[in-house]
Amino acid sequence: MTWLYSQHIMRLSWLAAASSLICAFAFTSPALATEPREFILSNGMKVLLVEVPKAPVATVQVWYKVGSRNEVMGRAGLSHMLEHMMFKGTAKYSKGTFSRLIRKNGGTDNAFTSQDFTAYFENLASDRVELALELEADRMQGLLLDMSELATEREVVKEERRLRTEDDPQGALVEALFAQAYLSHPYHWPVIGWFGDIDAMTLDDLQRHYDTYYSPNNATLVVVGDIKTDSLLHTITQLFEPIPRGPEPKPIATMEPEQKGERRFLLKRDAQVPFVMMGYRVPNFTSEDSYALDILDSILSHGKSSRLYQSLVYEQKSALAVGSEYSVLQADPGLFYFYALVSPGQKPESVEDALHREIKRLQGDSPTEQELQRAKNQVEAAHVFEQDSNFRHAMLLGQAESVGAGWRKIDQFVERIRAVTTKDIQRVARQYLTEDNRTVGTLIPIPPKQPEAPSTAAQQGEP
Amino acid sequence: MPTTSRRPITPRRHAALTLLMAFCALLLANGSGTAAEIAPTKFVSANGITVLVLEQHFLPIVEIHALIKTGSAQDPPSKAGLANLVASLLDEGTTTRTSKQQAEQIDFIGGALEANASEDFTTASARVLKKDVDLGVTLLADMLQHPAFHKQEFERIRTQLLGEMASDNDDPGHIAMKAFNQLVFHGHPYRWPVNGTAETLNKITLADVQAFYGREYAPSQVILAIVGDITLEQATTLVQAHFGAWKKGAATTRNTKNPSPIERKTVQLIEKDLTQSTIVLGHEGLSRTHPDYYSVTVMNYILGAGGFSSRLMDSIRDKQGLAYGIMSHFDARLMPGSFWINLQTKTETTNQAIAGVLSEIKSIRDTPVSDQELAEAKSFLLGSFPLRFDSTAKLAHVLAQVELYGLGFEYFQDYPKWIDRVTKEDVQRVAKQYLDPKRYALVVVGDLAKAKVKY
Numbered sequence: 001m002t003w004l005y006s007q008h009i010m011r012l013s014w015l016a017a018a019s020s021l022i023c024a025f026a027f028t029s030p031a032l033a034t035e036p037r038e039f040i041l042s043n044g045m046k047v048l049l050v051e052v053p054k055a056p057v058a059t060v061q062v063w064y065k066v067g068s069r070n071e072v073m074g075r076a077g078l079s080h081m082l083e084h085m086m087f088k089g090t091a092k093y094s095k096g097t098f099s100r101l102i103r104k105n106g107g108t109d110n111a112f113t114s115q116d117f118t119a120y121f122e123n124l125a126s127d128r129v130e131l132a133l134e135l136e137a138d139r140m141q142g143l144l145l146d147m148s149e150l151a152t153e154r155e156v157v158k159e160e161r162r163l164r165t166e167d168d169p170q171g172a173l174v175e176a177l178f179a180q181a182y183l184s185h186p187y188h189w190p191v192i193g194w195f196g197d198i199d200a201m202t203l204d205d206l207q208r209h210y211d212t213y214y215s216p217n218n219a220t221l222v223v224v225g226d227i228k229t230d231s232l233l234h235t236i237t238q239l240f241e242p243i244p245r246g247p248e249p250k251p252i253a254t255m256e257p258e259q260k261g262e263r264r265f266l267l268k269r270d271a272q273v274p275f276v277m278m279g280y281r282v283p284n285f286t287s288e289d290s291y292a293l294d295i296l297d298s299i300l301s302h303g304k305s306s307r308l309y310q311s312l313v314y315e316q317k318s319a320l321a322v323g324s325e326y327s328v329l330q331a332d333p334g335l336f337y338f339y340a341l342v343s344p345g346q347k348p349e350s351v352e353d354a355l356h357r358e359i360k361r362l363q364g365d366s367p368t369e370q371e372l373q374r375a376k377n378q379v380e381a382a383h384v385f386e387q388d389s390n391f392r393h394a395m396l397l398g399q400a401e402s403v404g405a406g407w408r409k410i411d412q413f414v415e416r417i418r419a420v421t422t423k424d425i426q427r428v429a430r431q432y433l434t435e436d437n438r439t440v441g442t443l444i445p446i447p448p449k450q451p452e453a454p455s456t457a458a459q460q461g462e463p
Numbered sequence: 464m465p466t467t468s469r470r471p472i473t474p475r476r477h478a479a480l481t482l483l484m485a486f487c488a489l490l491l492a493n494g495s496g497t498a499a500e501i502a503p504t505k506f507v508s509a510n511g512i513t514v515l516v517l518e519q520h521f522l523p524i525v526e527i528h529a530l531i532k533t534g535s536a537q538d539p540p541s542k543a544g545l546a547n548l549v550a551s552l553l554d555e556g557t558t559t560r561t562s563k564q565q566a567e568q569i570d571f572i573g574g575a576l577e578a579n580a581s582e583d584f585t586t587a588s589a590r591v592l593k594k595d596v597d598l599g600v601t602l603l604a605d606m607l608q609h610p611a612f613h614k615q616e617f618e619r620i621r622t623q624l625l626g627e628m629a630s631d632n633d634d635p636g637h638i639a640m641k642a643f644n645q646l647v648f649h650g651h652p653y654r655w656p657v658n659g660t661a662e663t664l665n666k667i668t669l670a671d672v673q674a675f676y677g678r679e680y681a682p683s684q685v686i687l688a689i690v691g692d693i694t695l696e697q698a699t700t701l702v703q704a705h706f707g708a709w710k711k712g713a714a715t716t717r718n719t720k721n722p723s724p725i726e727r728k729t730v731q732l733i734e735k736d737l738t739q740s741t742i743v744l745g746h747e748g749l750s751r752t753h754p755d756y757y758s759v760t761v762m763n764y765i766l767g768a769g770g771f772s773s774r775l776m777d778s779i780r781d782k783q784g785l786a787y788g789i790m791s792h793f794d795a796r797l798m799p800g801s802f803w804i805n806l807q808t809k810t811e812t813t814n815q816a817i818a819g820v821l822s823e824i825k826s827i828r829d830t831p832v833s834d835q836e837l838a839e840a841k842s843f844l845l846g847s848f849p850l851r852f853d854s855t856a857k858l859a860h861v862l863a864q865v866e867l868y869g870l871g872f873e874y875f876q877d878y879p880k881w882i883d884r885v886t887k888e889d890v891q892r893v894a895k896q897y898l899d900p901k902r903y904a905l906v907v908v909g910d911l912a913k914a915k916v917k918y
Contacts, residue, residue, distance in 0.1 A: 054521035057849040087771075096781070099771040104839045106846015108770065123850050155784030159739065163787055163807050166738045169633055270736040272632045303570035304554075305563060314563070317619065320626045343626045374571045381573025381592055387522055388854045448736045 036222075036397055036407055037229050039236075043245040044217030047236055048397050048407060050224040052390055058225025059390045060132040061121040062140070063398040065220075066213035068115050068193075069186045069252060069331060074200065077193015080113040081157055081201055082209050086120065087111075088149045090142035095149065098135050105131055113191055116331040117402035123391060126226035130235055136221075137239040140214055145203050154198060161192050169271035170341075173443045180263050181279045181335055181439040185256035215246020220401040224394040255332070256281070263439040271445035273320070274342040276352050279335035279439045282326065282432050285405045290328045291416045292424040293336060293432070297326040298375035299367050299425065300338075300358065305374070307361075308338075312354050318346045319354075328413070331403040335439075336432065348442045362429040366422035379417055501852075501875050503688075503862055504695050508702060510711050511683035515862045516698045517690045519855055523593035525691035527603050528859035530867060531585040532686070533679035535657045536798070537718055542667050543652070544659015548621065549675050550580040553587055553606040555616040560605060562616060569602055576602055580657055583797040584867060590856060593692040597701065604705035607685070610676065617669050624658055625665075635741035635908045636805065642731050643743045646904035647801045651722035681712025686866045690859040721798050722747060725904055732916055733908040740813040740909035740916075744820055745803030746899055751795040751868045757881040758889040759793055759897055764840040765890070766827050766898075767791025767804055772839060774823050779806060785816045793897075797868070802897060813907060813914040824900040831887045844882050 039047040052058075071078050089095035102109045107124025109132075122132035165171045175190045182188040189197075221240070223232065259281050282293055301308050301324040312319040319340040326336045340351045387393050397407045503517040538545045554576055555562040569576040574591040576599075587607055591599035631637045641656055648654035655663070687706070689698045724747045749755060767775035767790050779789045786806040794800035804824075808816040851857060865874060907916050 052521070054519065055849055055853050057853050096771065096777075100839070103770065103772045103843045106843055106848075106850070108847065108850065125846060125849055128846075152781070152784040156780055156787055159785070159807065159809060160787040162739045162809060167635060167807075272629045273626070304566035305570040310563065313623075314619075317622065320623060320630055341630060343622075344629050370571075374567075377571060378573040384522060384524060384592060385590070388524055388856070390853060448734075 038407070039233060041216060041237060041241050043241060043243055044215075045240055045243075046220045046401060047233065047240075048220065048222045048401070049227065049229045049232060050222075050393065050397070051227055051229055052224055052387075052393070053226050056126050056226050057124070057390065058126040058129050058223060058227055059121055059123045059394045060129055060136065061119055061222045061394045061398050062136045063117055063119045063220040063222065063402045064213055065117060065218050065249070065402050065404075066209070067113060067117050067331075068189060068191045070209075070213065070249070071186055071189070073189075074197060075193075075205055076189035076197040077157070077191070078197075078201060078205055078209050079118055079213075080192055081153070081198065082206050083111050083113045083118050083120075084153050084157060085145060085150065085206055086139055086143060088146060088153070089144055090138050091144060092138050092142060093135065098139070101131065101135065107132065115187055115191060117399065119395075119398055119402075121391070121394075129223060129225070129227060129232065133221075133223075133236060133239050137243065140216065140219065140240070141243050143210055143214075145206050145210070147203060150201075150203060150206070154201070157192065157198055158195065161195065161198065164192060165190065169267075169269055169443050169445075170275050172269065173267050173275055173277055173441050176265060176267055177277050177279050177337070177439060177441045178335075180265055180441065181259075181281065182256050184254050185332060186252065186254070187256070187332065187334070212247065212249055216240060216243050217245050218249055220398055222394040222398045222401075224390040224397075252332075259437050259439075262435050265439075265441050266444050267441060268444045268446050270448045271443055273344055274348040274351075274445060275443040276340045276342060276348050276355070277337060277441045278339075278352070278355060279337040279441075280433050280437050281333060282336040283333050284330045285328050285403070285409060285413070289428050289431070291413070292420050292428040293326050294328055294379075294413075295372065295375045295417065295420045296362070296425050296429060297324050297336070298378055299362075299371050300324045302375065302378050307358055308340075308355070311358055312340060312351065316354060318343055318351050322355075329399050329403050329405055348444070352440065352442070359429065359433045362426065363433070366426045369422065372420070372422050372425070376417060376420075379414065383414065501872075503690075503872065505866075505872070506699075508682065508706065510707065510709055511681070511685075512702065512706055512709075513686045513866060514698070514702055515686065515688040515866060516693075516695050517688075517858060517862060518692075518694060519690060519858070520692050522855075523692050524590070524855050525593055525596045525599065525689065525693050526588065526590050526855040526859040527596075527599055528586065528588040528688045528690070528856075528863055529603060529607060530686040530688070530863040531587070531607075531680060532583075532684045532867065533715075534581050534583045534585055535655060535659075536582050536652045537675075537679060538652055538655065538659070538663075539671075540652075541663060542659070542671060543655035543663040544624070544657070545667055545671055545675050546585060546679070547580040547658045548617075548624065548664070548667060549610075549672055549679075550578045550585045550587070551620050551624065552612055552616060552672065553578040553610050555620060556611040556613050557605045557609040558611050559609065560602075565602060565606065568598065572598060574599060576606070578606070582653055582657060586860075586863070588856075588859070596693060596697075600701045600705050604709075607680065608706070608709050612669060612672055612676070614669055617672060621664060621667070625661055628658065628661060628664075635735060635737060635739070635807070638733060638735070639741045639743045639805070639906045639908045642733060642906045642908075643745065643803060643904055644801070646729050646731060646906070647725060647745065647747060647803075648722045649725070651720065651798075652718060653722055653796070653798070653800070678712075678715055681715070682706065682709045683711060684715070686863045688859040688863040688866075690862065691855045719798065725902065728902055728905070730905045730916070730918055731907075732911050733906065734911050735908050737810070737909045739807040739809055740816075740907050740914050741805070741807050742813065742816060742820075743803050743805045743906045744817065744903055745792075745801055746903045748793045748800045748802040749795055749897060750797060750799045752797075752870075753795070753799075755893050755897070756795055758885045758893040759795075760844065761837070761840050761882065761885045762827065762832075762890045762893050762897075763791055763793050763802075764844065765832050765836050766823065766894075768793075769840060769843065772843070774827065775804065775820065778823060779808075779816060779819050783815070783819065785812050785819065789820075810910045810913045813909065814917055817905070817907075817916070817918055821900050824898050828891070828894045828898055828900070831891050834887070837885075837887055837890065841882055841885065845879055 321341040572595040578587040589599040589603040789806035
């Protein structure tokens with residue numbers, strides 16, 4: 001994802017960023033500057049429009065309810081591959097035209113795929129919104145899938161996998177953690193897919209996926225910015241209503257059974273420092289406990305005064321970075337996970353013990369009222385800051401819709417956050433953060449393989 | 464929740480360039496005449512702080528952003544990392560607040576307080592809700608004027624930075640840029656990583672930290688941008704109340720020696736057990752205030768900064784499938800910065816990718832760009848301004864940098880003219896002048912035995 005700057009966080013991004021970004025949206029207050037206006041077109045497409053007149057810009061986002069959770073064994077990464085292929089052109093707009101038109105009009109476009117959704121966006125001047133809408137409407141139905149384009153894009157995606165996972169020790173550990181924590185549910189495999197599956201995908205696979213999931217009744221259109229709702233709705237209706245309703249995708253059948261006993265694994269590879277992750281299976285937004293889990297996450301890891309930072313980084317100095325993540329807006333129950341980047345010279349075992357101690361401390365004694373209030377204040381402030389960016393504002397709405405929570409849940413969520421007590425936090429810590437419910441993965445650095453060439457060779461060429 | 468994006472992520476080390484470039488296009492944006500009024504009020508306080516205030520009342524947010532005109536370019540030669548260490552200690556205790564108290568106060572109001580050094584400047588900022596603006600300014604003013612530099616925090620942060628350095632070596636891109644900067648900025652302070660090296664960091668003493676702070680942190684060195692839901696009157700009062708007692712410092716001497724161009728092609732190969740080669744290729748660039756900056760911006764957009772519209776992306780990714788991402792950069796700084804192209808490709812295609820990169824550099828020098836390429840580049844640069852301008856934090860950063868580079872606020876009127884007057888001939892002229900397909904620095908990190916780099 002695109003929003004984290006420092007080198008350090010960049011590398012954690014694969015595990016933390018994607019979810020911290022998304023997590024951060026999840027906690028909101030009703031103090032929306034402008035309420036979204038919701039419309040449902042006759043073909044079933046949901047439209048959410050928010051007028052934000054502060055700058056002459058807007059974001060257009062189309063969210064499809066399809067991600068790696070909708071894939072089957074042997075085709076992991078199909079949703080993500082389709083996302084790439086969505087830029088390869090239609091009968092009306094040939095390959096490359098989409099992005100070029102957007103750029104020519106001063107806009108930028110991109111897309112992202114997760115376990116639960118695939119989303120496409122254009123950020124541009126608000127008087128160019130119609131162009132983005134027309135292009136999105138066009139590729140909702142008219143995508144051309146071409147063999148040679150797939151052959152090239154397959155190589156691009158494999159380079160992406162090398163970059164994110166093969167050559168990134170922490171990325172590799174995250175992938176392994178999900179594979180261990182989920183045995184039958186599709187959260188088992190990575191969004192980008194395995195090499196073998198990427199190689200095996202065919203045009204037919206892509207076409208079937210496209211036909212099944214890319215339909216107006218499986219999509220949410222979100223526009224946030226300096227727009228006029230009434231006239232824009234008219235445009236949207238004209239562009240999108242002619243697209244016929246598609247089949248209703250079948251709900252996924254395979255759920256993950258309860259975990260009965262700790263799972264533990266090591267990943268040994270070339271790396272500089274050890275990295276520890278622990279994932280606990282927890283409920284999503286559908287559970288009453290999600291509010292307290294959310295506050296629990298905040299108390300543990302939001303800000304430098306949070307418990308994990310103060311204990312592991314500040315006092316014990318055993319970790320270079322530490323955190324927890326709870327993503328409430330997931331379609332299926334996800335992981336409440338912890339991570340710690342182990343300081344040089346420190347043992348991963350003692351860092352893991354320190355994490356356990358902090359969990360036990362919360363299970364033994366409730367957090368203080370001060371900590372609780374801080375967490376609630378952080379949630380409320382974060383929500384206001386979120387709206388500073390049209391893009392993030394739209395993402396929150398799109399994600400809430402795509403995982404099945406609905407955007408109204410966002411407001412309810414904050415109301416319920418306010419009611420969380422210190423006892424609730426202790427209760428959910430006791431209920432979910434248990435040994436039998438966890439998967440622990442540790443990255444163990446091993447010395448690099450002996451190179452055939454000297455480790456650093458400098459040469460001078462011709463002037 | 465793991466998320467995978469179609470397009471590569473570009474680390475934002477070069478915010479100065481992108482933001483400034485972006486800033487200006489609004490005035491011509493689509494000829495729509497809807498240009499935002501970017502009219503900050505500027506004044507200089509009695510003790511010499513340059514204050515910029517811009518009212519934005521849509522959301523109850525205030526960003527208070529201080530830019531201090533010092534950075535790693537002012538580090539003493541053997542003590543690279545000093546400016547960064549000083550900045551890292553600003554939120555680790557003041558004379559009246561411990562590190563933990565600073566954290567507790569800002570966290571309790573759900574705000575953010577941070578400090579970061581870069582080569583030419585250091586920033587310290589507070590981001591708070593309107594109702595907490597007094598506390599936000601208080602905490603920021605305190606950390607800028609009264610850092611305690613406790614011995615134990617100094618040691619702790621140094622150890623932390625050393626650990627992060629070790630961990631950074633898991634990132635091939637980081638390793639490659641570190642090596643590239645050593646080659647391109649030989650003999651100049653820009654060659655060091657902002658956070659220094661293990662060797663230089665270990666040489667820094669607490670006395671060095673205190674001396675650097677005493678010398679470099681003075682009101683006359685500070686640009687303070689305040690943006691958001693606050694009135695000019697409130698902002699003025701807050702600045703006076705919280706920064707008014709900061710004593711003027713003596714004039715500081717500046718390291719302004721420009722880096723010298725590299726003399727010949729230089730290749731550095733770094734072995735690492737990886738499936739991809741990380742490639743960085745480039746040489747010296749130009750400063751932000753150079754008159755050719757705008758022509759270079761247009762040229763670079765066409766070459767490799769224009770996302771999927773760029774020649775490099777089209778050739779290396781879309782046609783050959785060699786990389787997930789590829790980009791060209793001109794990092795225009797106070798002193799001439801660098802130009803580079805970076806990508807990752809599987810080990811086996813290392814030479815093919817380098818050949819492709821060199822061929823695009825040659826091509827944009829040898830042949831004029833097409834009318835369409837030029838028109839599309841300009842139209843993006845002019846039209847995309849408001850996108851970069853859509854949050855209080857971005858606005859505060861950009862205002863401070865416009866002031867730092869001495870561009871003046873008339874720049875907002877003038878920028879479209881500067882972009883618009885760039886011709887095909889200009890593009891080819893600056894391509895020939897600022898790109899060199901023979902005299903470059905090349906760094907490859909990866910499995911060298913298999914990559915068999917032939918450059």
